[in-house]
Amino acid sequence: MTGNAIEVRRLAKTYAASGKSPAKEALKGIDLDIPRGSVFGLLGPNGAGKSTLINILAGLVVKSAGQVSIWGFDQDRNPRQSRAAIGVMPQELNLDPFFTPRAALEVQAGLYGVPARERKSDEILRLVGLEDKAGAYARTLSGGMRRRLLLAKALVHHPHILVLDEPTAGVDIELRQMLWENVRKLNDEGMTIILTTHYLEEAEEMCDEIAIINHGTLVARDSTANLLGQLDKKTMIVTPESPAETLPDAPGLVVESRPDGALAISYHLNETPAEAVLEAVRNAGIRIRDVRTVEADLEDVFLNLTRSR
Ligand code: ADP
Ligand code: MG
Numbered sequence: 037m038t039g040n041a042i043e044v045r046r047l048a049k050t051y052a053a054s055g056k057s058p059a060k061e062a063l064k065g066i067d068l069d070i071p072r073g074s075v076f077g078l079l080g081p082n083g084a085g086k087s088t089l090i091n092i093l094a095g096l097v098v099k100s101a102g103q104v105s106i107w108g109f110d111q112d113r114n115p116r117q118s119r120a121a122i123g124v125m126p127q128e129l130n131l132d133p134f135f136t137p138r139a140a141l142e143v144q145a146g147l148y149g150v151p152a153r154e155r156k157s158d159e160i161l162r163l164v165g166l167e168d169k170a171g172a173y174a175r176t177l178s179g180g181m182r183r184r185l186l187l188a189k190a191l192v193h194h195p196h197i198l199v200l201d202e203p204t205a206g207v208d209i210e211l212r213q214m215l216w217e218n219v220r221k222l223n224d225e226g227m228t229i230i231l232t233t234h235y236l237e238e239a240e241e242m243c244d245e246i247a248i249i250n251h252g253t254l255v256a257r258d259s260t261a262n263l264l265g266q267l268d269k270k271t272m273i274v275t276p277e278s279p280a281e282t283l284p285d286a287p288g289l290v291v292e293s294r295p296d297g298a299l300a301i302s303y304h305l306n307e308t309p310a311e312a313v314l315e316a317v318r319n320a321g322i323r324i325r326d327v328r329t330v331e332a333d334l335e336d337v338f339l340n341l342t343r344s345r
Pocket of ligand 1: 051061082
């Protein structure tokens with residue numbers, strides 16, 4: 037047994053051509069280890085291959101080549117055990133409209149061979165805040181409630197690994213908080229969590245480690261702290277009290293004057309602390325009415341990473 041929840045080797049997926057769409061190489065030979073007990077973030081822009089990777093792990097998409105091992109079980113040699121070790125909350129809202137949440141959980145538990153006495157449907161419904169809706173038809177549930185139900189379904193067989201595919205895309209704040217609280221709770225209890233997102237802040241907030249995937253290739257894999265540490269480019273937006281006559285000037289600053297009178301000052305945090313930027317602004321005789329900073333975004337991460345290789 038290794039310390040990894042997931043081990044993926046030279047994993048490739050090409051979707052066959054169909055109708056007018058040509059064949060698509062969605063994963064181009066990925067190697068990835070995900071440690072047990074971590075909250076692991078899989079980041080990348082739309083179309084990068086995140087869902088493909090996750091759906092292969094879940095056994096929902098058939099890989100074209102490579103090896104996948106889940107909780108120490110080879111997916112090809114031990115399909116049943118590897119499937120039992122993982123629960124997936126999919127990106128798509130695919131629910132049977134005629135099932136109630138409780139029935140949906142019972143059916144799912146049956147599919148995974150969970151004996152009746154080991155089922156915890158009510159407990160899981162409570163965990164995701166759906167206890168009031170246990171007997172309502174799925175078609176009467178709001179979008180947020182359906183997502184809660186998808187999370188509940190992923191948990192029925194008490195998996196070692198929980199995978200959440202873009203869990204917060206388009207959800208309201210309350211649901212987001214519920215998700216993160218549950219993720220933390222489950223992780224504290226020992227569950228390994230893998231989540232995909234294209235929000236860097238979200239990964240920063242939640243994940244111990246991050247892999248970045250783009251065009252079906254792994255472009256980075258590191259601890260969140262290390263990865264974000266590489267991204268020290270910041271932009272300070274300064275709104276002056278009155279139009280600036282002189283622009284701030286100091287080594288390492290790039291200043292752009294915006295049409296609305298604000299100054300966009302880019303700097304590298306490693307070289308220039310925020311105080312030095314503010315000092316340069318004051319030295320230029322500018323009185324600051326408002327100031328905010330803009331973090332590097334995922335786009336910058338990709339640019340950084342692809343430039344440095
Ligand atoms: P992500 O989740 O990162 O947005 P996906 O894994 O969904 O990316 O998609 C990766 C690529 O594979 C995209 O170009 C997408 O259009 C394509 N793709 C995904 N699913 C299918 C499918 N079932 N058939 C054909 N192409 C697909
Ligand atoms: Mg996706």
